[in-house]
Amino acid sequence: MTDTRNWKRFRILAIAAIVFVGSAAVLLAEGQQEVDPAGAENGDVVEIEMLRGEEFTFVNDPIGIYVEPGTTIRFTSVQASHTATAYHPDYGKDLRIPEAAEPWDSGSVAPGQSFEVTLEVEGVYDYYCKPHEHLGHVGRIVVGDPDASPAVDASDLPGSAPDAMPSVAAILENRVVSAD
Numbered sequence: 001m002t003d004t005r006n007w008k009r010f011r012i013l014a015i016a017a018i019v020f021v022g023s024a025a026v027l028l029a030e031g032q033q034e035v036d037p038a039g040a041e042n043g044d045v046v047e048i049e050m051l052r053g054e055e056f057t058f059v060n061d062p063i064g065i066y067v068e069p070g071t072t073i074r075f076t077s078v079q080a081s082h083t084a085t086a087y088h089p090d091y092g093k094d095l096r097i098p099e100a101a102e103p104w105d106s107g108s109v110a111p112g113q114s115f116e117v118t119l120e121v122e123g124v125y126d127y128y129c130k131p132h133e134h135l136g137h138v139g140r141i142v143v144g145d146p147d148a149s150p151a152v153d154a155s156d157l158p159g160s161a162p163d164a165m166p167s168v169a170a171i172l173e174n175r176v177v178s179a180d
Contacts, residue, residue, distance in 0.1 A: 045072045050082040058137040064166030064177030066142045072118045077109040083130045098123035098149035123149025134159030142171045
């Protein structure tokens, strides 16, 4: 009889645990909905994957996006370790994000891991991967009005980075510029 009672208690506790974990996951996900960057609004989470491209290149996909202020960007490393680092004097680079914006540096993000930053200040944000910048591993995010803090000419960036950086015009026209 004791074994039957213990088994019933165990089943009830197991079901309660499953319901609790499922409810907690739903609550944590509220307000953190992943969306297509083209439809991103304040409070949304937009995913950018850090990938190995063809031959010996590394890319962000998408490489250029338009979002509204308050959007969270989630950088996820798919292959190799990468960083998502704002162009900012704090990191030894010229300023390429709005002056009033908080700079960010993800540190090394291993495959399967992510880093998030929420962008509140309108303008153009350029970022790069510290070990792969010269290979063109850069990206651009337009937040709200690009004229609030216009893009800086990319011609002074190292290696393949100037050719990889999408134009603000292409981002505004398409809302999303995918890596090719």
